[in-house]
Amino acid sequence: MNQEPPAGRGARQAPLPAGAPRVVPVRHPGRWVAAAVLALLGVMLVHSLFFSHVDIGGVRRERFEWSVIDHYLFNPAVMQGVRNTILLTVIAMVGGVVIGVLLAVMRLSPNPIVSGFAWVYIWFFRGTPVLVQLLFWFAAGYLFPTFTIGVPFGPALFHIDLNATLTPMVAASIGLSLNEGAYMSEIVRAGIVSVDEGQLEAAQTLGMSRLKAMRLVVLPQAMRVIIPPTGNETISMLKTTSLASVVTVQELTFAVEQIAAANYKTVPLYIDASIWYLVVTTVMMVGQYYLERYYARGSVRQLPPTPWQQIRSGAFLRPGRGRYGRFPGVIGGEWAPVLAGQDEGVL
Amino acid sequence: MPEHGPRDLMVQAQAVSKHFGALQVLRGINLEVKRGEVMCIIGPSGSGKSTFLRCINHLEKVDGGRLMVDGQMVGYREHGGRVYELKDREVCRRRAEVGMVFQHFNLFPHMTALQNVTVGPVKVKGETRAQAEQRGRELLARVGLADKVDAYPRQLSGGQQQRVAIARALGMQPKLMLFDEPTSALDPELVGDVLQVMRQLAEDGMTMVVVTHEIGFAREVGDSLVFMDGGVVVESGVPREVLANPSQERTKAFLSRIL
Ligand SMILES: Nc1ncnc2c1ncn2[C@@H]1O[C@H](COP(=O)(O)OP(=O)(O)OP(=O)(O)O)[C@@H](O)[C@H]1O
Ligand SMILES: [Mg+2]
Numbered sequence: 327m328n329q330e331p332p333a334g335r336g337a338r339q340a341p342l343p344a345g346a347p348r349v350v351p352v353r354h355p356g357r358w359v360a361a362a363v364l365a366l367l368g369v370m371l372v373h374s375l376f377f378s379h380v381d382i383g384g385v386r387r388e389r390f391e392w393s394v395i396d397h398y399l400f401n402p403a404v405m406q407g408v409r410n411t412i413l414l415t416v417i418a419m420v421g422g423v424v425i426g427v428l429l430a431v432m433r434l435s436p437n438p439i440v441s442g443f444a445w446v447y448i449w450f451f452r453g454t455p456v457l458v459q460l461l462f463w464f465a466a467g468y469l470f471p472t473f474t475i476g477v478p479f480g481p482a483l484f485h486i487d488l489n490a491t492l493t494p495m496v497a498a499s500i501g502l503s504l505n506e507g508a509y510m511s512e513i514v515r516a517g518i519v520s521v522d523e524g525q526l527e528a529a530q531t532l533g534m535s536r537l538k539a540m541r542l543v544v545l546p547q548a549m550r551v552i553i554p555p556t557g558n559e560t561i562s563m564l565k566t567t568s569l570a571s572v573v574t575v576q577e578l579t580f581a582v583e584q585i586a587a588a589n590y591k592t593v594p595l596y597i598d599a600s601i602w603y604l605v606v607t608t609v610m611m612v613g614q615y616y617l618e619r620y621y622a623r624g625s626v627r628q629l630p631p632t633p634w635q636q637i638r639s640g641a642f643l644r645p646g647r648g649r650y651g652r653f654p655g656v657i658g659g660e661w662a663p664v665l666a667g668q669d670e671g672v673l
Numbered sequence: 674m675p676e677h678g679p680r681d682l683m684v685q686a687q688a689v690s691k692h693f694g695a696l697q698v699l700r701g702i703n704l705e706v707k708r709g710e711v712m713c714i715i716g717p718s719g720s721g722k723s724t725f726l727r728c729i730n731h732l733e734k735v736d737g738g739r740l741m742v743d744g745q746m747v748g749y750r751e752h753g754g755r756v757y758e759l760k761d762r763e764v765c766r767r768r769a770e771v772g773m774v775f776q777h778f779n780l781f782p783h784m785t786a787l788q789n790v791t792v793g794p795v796k797v798k799g800e801t802r803a804q805a806e807q808r809g810r811e812l813l814a815r816v817g818l819a820d821k822v823d824a825y826p827r828q829l830s831g832g833q834q835q836r837v838a839i840a841r842a843l844g845m846q847p848k849l850m851l852f853d854e855p856t857s858a859l860d861p862e863l864v865g866d867v868l869q870v871m872r873q874l875a876e877d878g879m880t881m882v883v884v885t886h887e888i889g890f891a892r893e894v895g896d897s898l899v900f901m902d903g904g905v906v907v908e909s910g911v912p913r914e915v916l917a918n919p920s921q922e923r924t925k926a927f928l929s930r931i932l
Contacts, residue, residue, distance in 0.1 A: 522779075524775060524777060524779040525779060525781065527732060527775075527779065528773075528775065528779035528780075528781070529781075530732065530765075530768060531730055531732070531768060531771070531772070531773040531842070532768075532769065532792070532793035532797055532841070532842075532845060533765045533766065533768045533769025533770075533793065533797040533798075533845065534765065534793075534796065534797055535761060535762065535765050536761070538796065538797075542792060542796060543781055546783045547781075547782065547783055621783075623783065623825065
């Protein structure tokens with residue numbers, strides 16, 4: 327592939343004085359060969375996806391049945407599945423992050439009972455399959471039709487009818503949140519310990535309690551370390567929600583499975599589901615990019631322009647000529663050298 | 674020295690000792706800092722200077738002797754002939770009354786200079802934002818950074834960062850300021866600005882304990898000078914006298930190395 331030279335270099339060369347020898351740039355024949363091979367493979371892929379046919383029982387038809395894919399892409403049941411999948415992902419991640427932050431702070435608590443509790447929680451929820459946890463919460467309505475907190479053998483203080491409350495959606499939300507909390511807590515803990523201890527001390531000398539210092543000083547700085555793996559978790563969760571189909575939640579995978587069970591168009595329908603998963607993932611990655619940008623404030627001297635700002639300034643059209651060079655893309659991770667503190671060098 | 678009662682004392686250390694595991698870092702520190710006094714502490718690396726400062730602020734727990742700040746035992750409350758360990762909330766309340774400035778500034782990088790100065794007053798003392806910001810701006814102006822209120826720490830030079838850190842500590846209106854080698858991490862040409870701010874603070878009557886290697890500052894601004902080595906106070910007195918004719922061999926050896 328044709329790689330751009332690093333930003334700035336080679337972009338604006340000073341004119342050579344008259345009589346100076348002509349400079350012959352290094353040639354890269356290997357790149358052209360690689361590009362040709364990849365282009366050929368690309369054409370083959372496009373042909374196979376969109377223009378090829380198969381014979382089944384003497385009937386010639388489109389290999390991937392794009393007409394079927396197209397027909398079901400915006401099917402109401404599929405759309406309902408997309409909505410439920412997004413809803414479940416958001417609930418599970420919000421729940422997971424809240425539980426994760428609490429567990430991480432507990433895990434780092436000087437109180438051994440508090441940190442021990444966090445340890446046991448993480449041990450249990452990471453150590454058992456999430457599918458089993460989902461099935462448990464689904465079955466909990468039958469195992470414990472009612473849930474009562476009260477004095478043993480005495481009056482009840484709190485009472486709910488679990489059989490009615492634990493709908494499939496609620497059971498899946500609880501199960502995924504509790505499970506995600508265990509994983510998130512380790513990510514949050516990694517973020518917290520990455521913040522210099524001097525920050526906690528400086529906050530304490532201002533009279534802040536440990537919790538206040540965590541909330542106002544340590545966690546905001548830990549965010550830079552926490553966000554990239556949390557983006558990972560969110561995208562992973564988007565797909566994990568398909569497990570909720572086993573407890574009859576009408577999410578995306580379940581929706582296409584039901585349609586396919588009736589018309590046997592299994593592959594096109596799974597492609598429909600994949601298209602939607604990709605669309606949602608893309609939106610999430612853009613969101614992550616802006617979130618990382620927000621939490622990078624103060625850790626870089628000057629934020630690079632967003633891709634949108636670069637498009638408007640035309641930097642994209644003139645690779646290597648923009649003030650910042652070409653922006654590597656939307657995918658999180660291009661910030662790594664910037665965040666590592668080598669900002670001036672990179673910008 | 675004139676007679677004075679304990680009411681005049683801001684810091685009073687009697688046989689203060691501190692261990693880290695098997696290592697005894699403080700071996701019976703005795704010293705007194707009067708209200709309004711500027712005490713400078715010098716001594717070789719590892720002699721326990723930082724540890725002692727951190728004990729005053731209860732960032733470290735003293736494990737022997739008595740350490741009093743403003744007439745109250747650090748970390749404890751005396752009542753009816755008994756000594757009670759303080760609850761966390763009380764420890765925080767007392768810490769809020771003592772400012773501390775670190776060698777590496779420890780500014781909050783995700784906050785602007787002004788936010789660094791106002792976060793304590795607003796979130797700890799419960800002042801209104803408007804009130805805290807007004808005083809924050811005054812303080813930043815006082816340390817010569819009126820034009821940097823909205824800058825993030827990374828956008829400031831080391832000397833400017835340290836002056837923000839001083840303003841941040843002053844924002845809490847402390848009765849005592851602790852400085853732990855505030856200029857050691859700075860380029861030589863930036864040291865002067867920070868020392869100038871500290872000198873002004875001393876003239877305004879702030880009680881200060883300053884661990885420093887700036888002998889000139891200690892001589893001109895300090896009211897007293899303490900030389901620490903091996904976890905004890907080896908020698909103390911008026912800076913000019915201690916520096917001109919130290920009475921202890923160890924002090925002489927140390928001064929000959931750094932002067
Ligand atoms: N948290 C700790 N755990 C174990 N040992 C410690 C700890 N903090 C300090 N020490 C040790 O205590 C001794 C005194 O340290 P301290 O930081 O007080 O010295 P200092 O006089 O401030 O030195 P410097 O001039 O280098 O800052 C050193 O030997 C140090 O290694
Ligand atoms: Mg020190």
